[in-house]
Amino acid sequence: MTDAGWISSILTAARPHAVAALLRNFRDLDLAEEAFQEACLRALKTWPKNGPPRDAAAWLIMVGRNVAIDAVRRRSRLQLLPPEELISDVSDAEAAVADRIDEADYRDDILRLLFICCHPDLPVTQQIALALRIVSGLSVPQIARAFLVSEAAMEQRITRAKGRIAGANVPFEIPGAAERFERIAAVAAMVYLVFNEGYTTSVAEHGARAALCEEAIRLSRLLLRLFPTEPEIMGLAALLMLQHARAPARFDSQGRVALLEDQDRTLWNRRLIAEGLALIDKAVRHGRPGPYQVQAAIAALHARANRADETDWPQIDLLYGTLERMQPSPIVSLNRAIAVAKVRGPADALAMIEPLASKLGGYFYFHGARGAFLLQLGRAEEARVAFDRALALANTPAEAAHIRAQLDRLADGAAL
Amino acid sequence: MQYAILCYHDEKVTCAWSKEQDDAVMAKLGAVMGRLERQGRLGPVARLLPTTAATTLRKDREQPLVIDGPFAETKEQLLGFYVVDCASLEEAIEIAKELAAANPGGAHEIRPVGVFFPGKVAS
Numbered sequence: 001m002t003d004a005g006w007i008s009s010i011l012t013a014a015r016p017h018a019v020a021a022l023l024r025n026f027r028d029l030d031l032a033e034e035a036f037q038e039a040c041l042r043a044l045k046t047w048p049k050n051g052p053p054r055d056a057a058a059w060l061i062m063v064g065r066n067v068a069i070d071a072v073r074r075r076s077r078l079q080l081l082p083p084e085e086l087i088s089d090v091s092d093a094e095a096a097v098a099d100r101i102d103e104a105d106y107r108d109d110i111l112r113l114l115f116i117c118c119h120p121d122l123p124v125t126q127q128i129a130l131a132l133r134i135v136s137g138l139s140v141p142q143i144a145r146a147f148l149v150s151e152a153a154m155e156q157r158i159t160r161a162k163g164r165i166a167g168a169n170v171p172f173e174i175p176g177a178a179e180r181f182e183r184i185a186a187v188a189a190m191v192y193l194v195f196n197e198g199y200t201t202s203v204a205e206h207g208a209r210a211a212l213c214e215e216a217i218r219l220s221r222l223l224l225r226l227f228p229t230e231p232e233i234m235g236l237a238a239l240l241m242l243q244h245a246r247a248p249a250r251f252d253s254q255g256r257v258a259l260l261e262d263q264d265r266t267l268w269n270r271r272l273i274a275e276g277l278a279l280i281d282k283a284v285r286h287g288r289p290g291p292y293q294v295q296a297a298i299a300a301l302h303a304r305a306n307r308a309d310e311t312d313w314p315q316i317d318l319l320y321g322t323l324e325r326m327q328p329s330p331i332v333s334l335n336r337a338i339a340v341a342k343v344r345g346p347a348d349a350l351a352m353i354e355p356l357a358s359k360l361g362g363y364f365y366f367h368g369a370r371g372a373f374l375l376q377l378g379r380a381e382e383a384r385v386a387f388d389r390a391l392a393l394a395n396t397p398a399e400a401a402h403i404r405a406q407l408d409r410l411a412d413g414a415a416l
Numbered sequence: 417m418q419y420a421i422l423c424y425h426d427e428k429v430t431c432a433w434s435k436e437q438d439d440a441v442m443a444k445l446g447a448v449m450g451r452l453e454r455q456g457r458l459g460p461v462a463r464l465l466p467t468t469a470a471t472t473l474r475k476d477r478e479q480p481l482v483i484d485g486p487f488a489e490t491k492e493q494l495l496g497f498y499v500v501d502c503a504s505l506e507e508a509i510e511i512a513k514e515l516a517a518a519n520p521g522g523a524h525e526i527r528p529v530g531v532f533f534p535g536k537v538a539s
Contacts, residue, residue: 214434278465
């Protein structure tokens with residue numbers, strides 16, 4: 001790897017720790033970010049010469065803090081500038097800082113930093129953009145590309161989000177156990193949103209948006225290191241890894257959606273699957289199931305099947321039943337119906353989703369699934385009406401293409 | 417004499433590698449491994465999954481204690497390792513407990529293996 005390559009990997013890895021600690025110091029997000037940026041510039045200057053410090057995060061915090069204090073002084077013109085070497089020469093002090101800042105300190109600092117991004121006053125898209133900018137350190141152009149908006153629009157969105165949280169009271173005291181748990185849950189939900197934002201995509205946008213999925217996985221690993229005994233965090237990380245492992249197979253060579261049962265499973269990322277399976281295995285030992293663990297367990301059953309017809313559908317049906325009880329939602333019931341169709345046949349599945357029509361009438365997947373069940377039952381005319389509805393509600397060209405393929409199949413069948 | 421070469425790195429950094437960076441590193445390592453393999457000098461090689469997937473069994477007490485997360489003490493040293501094939505983490509923990517009963521004291525860190533290459537050392 002080139003110098004710039006290894007340095008940027010280290011800076012990226014240290015960013016959440018360093019920005020979080022600087023935020024605690026200065027209690028000002030902009031100042032913390034500026035201090036971190038300045039520390040990174042100095043790292044790019046001195047690390048190639050001196051080699052990377054043993055504890056990069058501690059170095060960046062120390063230098064960032066000196067730089068920011070210096071900037072404040074410079075503004076107030078009270079003191080002359082200290083020489084450059086004094087600011088960046090922290091090799092002696094570094095070990096002492098590293099001793100003082102252990103993982104436990106980072107834990108609440110980073111959780112606070114993440115929690116700020118999920119402030120309830122912020123709309124979801126702003127939460128995600130803010131987390132990607134502040135915690136992950138993605139550049140505004142990178143985030144704009146991932147959201148498919150202009151850089152100017154994204155810049156404005158992030159500035160607006162920062163303005164909103166600047167006015168909000170961010171708690172800086174160490175949270176109590178119950179409060180910490182609430183924060184973890186809010187942050188986990190935000191990480192899941194980042195992932196979904198990247199997952200809902202078409203092939204043309206796939207490259208740019210896959211970065212969001214990768215960032216979400218990185219954030220889930222970060223959470224896992226901070227809270228190694230939370231089974232729901234293990235479940236969240238496992239869920240994201242198992243879903244993202246299928247990304248290389250989600251579109252066929254023509255850019256059409258490949259449904260799970262049609263995917264070329266040799267394209268699945270085996271290393272991510274191994275990690276996801278290990279994590280869900282670890283989570284279930286706790287005997288404290290939660291929605292992320294159940295969803296991860298469902299994804300794990302798909303991942304374990306080398307061929308679509310080896311899928312353990314009865315177990316998936318049971319797990320969706322558990323999820324329905326934990327988190328009742330028509331979407332979960334719709335997903336369960338897919339498993340029910342495999343286990344008990346399309347008639348049962350259709351009977352199960354018919355009552356959802358009032359809630360899911362505007363939902364693409366509802367009409368797509370309904371059409372598929374009707375088709376399997378040989379009710380071609382009703383299937384065609386359902387597919388037409390789905391086509392009108394398709395969100396992406398790939399979704400539309402998939403439904404058109406179903407309609408073509410119907411038309412062929414009718415001609416026979 | 418056979419030597420074990422243990423690999424240490426900051427996993428926050430290695431996990432931040434892009435797929436391309438990771439593949440490039442693996443390809444360069446593969447070239448070194450390939451040469452050693454042809455010479456019959458390469459024993460088993462394992463790439464472990466991140467420590468976030470680790471579980472630790474403390475075996476310095478009457479009832480061994482299972483803890484989430486990696487082995488984090490610095491006053492004990494790495495003395496050896498086993499590679500066992502298990503259907504679940506539960507099975508691996510059971511085996512570690514058996515080993516612990518045979519040799520109490522210290523700890524076992526149980527880490528899933530991501531990539532395994534059995535290798536063969538010519539005798």
